[in-house]
Amino acid sequence: MAYKIYKVNEEFKDIVPEEVVELEEKATWGNPKRGVMDLPVTKELLEEHSLCAGCPESAAIRYILASLPNPEDTIIVNSTGCTSLVFPHISLHTVHSLFGNQNSVASGIKRVLEWRFPDKAKDVVVLAGDGATVDIGLDYTLQSFFRQEKITTICFDNEVYANTGGQESGLTPKGHVFKMAPKGKLFDKVPMWQLAIDSGCHYVARLTVSSPKKVERVIKEAIYVARELGPTYIHLYTPCILEIGLNSDDGLDEMRSRDKERFAFFEYKTPHAEEVIAKYKAEGLL
Amino acid sequence: MAKLGPAHYSPYPVAVYEGILTPPKGKALLFTEIVDEEQAMREAAKAMLTRENATIFPGPQVLYAWNDEAKEKAKLIKEMAQILDAKIIPMYDYRPKYPKIDPEVEINPNHPNLTIWHNKIKACIFIGVHCHYANVALKIIRSETDCFTIAMCSQAGHEDAMITLRDQHVEEIEKFLEVAKEVKKELGKA
């Protein structure tokens, strides 16, 4: 099994740092029932991160990593942006793609894995910001949906190009002003979740990361549906507290207030996706 | 590799620029020369036994028990450290660390010089480090430090190390341990 690569040779247990031994002994490998409730008691797959203190992206990434049903056989493809500051610290295989083409890279990886390991479930998950997913990478994102690639795409929507200092993105709401968008956005927020449905995704969800359990369920459903059917898409609101002028401990309140308006929970499943989800539920995996 | 570092804090010219390639099968590389494996093993053992703070840097391919060869090699590397009176500092992953690594407990391929400077290491063995990371780390070490590098590689070797031993599997490592014991005796250190 792939998680053998985390097993430290007995001879070296005394010389590798404790956190590496813990990855073998206390992380949840080979257990598809793992989830966010394990967070306080097991070893996380993220050792540390270099995002701003209190950045909701960091909470999102922790919930996602805790929810992957098959972390030992999951490959994460990411793109440039604030999230990419986290990826070097994750104990899973991650591939940093060129800004925007993450879904193309993920498509290739998934196809090769299916060919190389036809009898094994290998999940490919894309994690990228709104700029990468919806602006510069929109073509690649949608084309991967059209082609029915069996990958899960997760967009971290902070409604801005955060990593480059506050330019407006297609997902910035109309009228919003940012440091480098002083006149305010002139057109509406792109309804990416709707584009995902129209482009052939079998499962689509839009939510904030204010509720860890909800994030877990959505992630698992999206991954299982992608494994069996085709593309799935998750749209997460992870506000950039820095660019909207909030304090480190304000992220959760900001998300809760948006839960009631433009990020009200929304979910779409095709009838086939419903069947897949019902099957996994019957197996006790959801 | 032609010279011991530090090469003016620049990895260039790298060994290939000077026409130095990895040794052919069955042979080893000692600086610029292609030599018999046993000769290179003797020189490697001598460097480790005579230079200060000799250290073995095992990489993921031998640290983790992912196949039987890795388990065997782990035992041999422990024995090697004893024979060579060397420390072991692991390169357990290749992730860039934030804000910085602890040079007492690890070596990282992105800035291996930190561990070498901090521990004043004058000779080291790379073993079980994946090719591309060994390539990068060995270049940085030569450019930034005066550490004598030895690559004990299970594949084609690394021309940027001062000594490269190629195709080193269990049998070859066992042979190296025997050679090292002899050299130690000759040096009067046994």
Ligand SMILES: Cc1ncc(C[n+]2csc(CCOP(=O)(O)OP(=O)(O)O)c2C)c(N)n1
């Ligand atoms: C091909 C390419 N174009 C532009 C950039 C510059 N760049 C780096 S991060 C970034 C913005 C990222 O925004 P987003 O995807 O929303 O992620 P965030 O930082 O907001 O999480 C841009 C444009 C780049 N790195 N590569």
Ligand code: SF4
């Ligand atoms: S700039 Fe914004 S999105 Fe980036 S880490 Fe800081 S708070 Fe998070």
Ligand SMILES: [Mg+2]
């Ligand atoms: Mg963004």
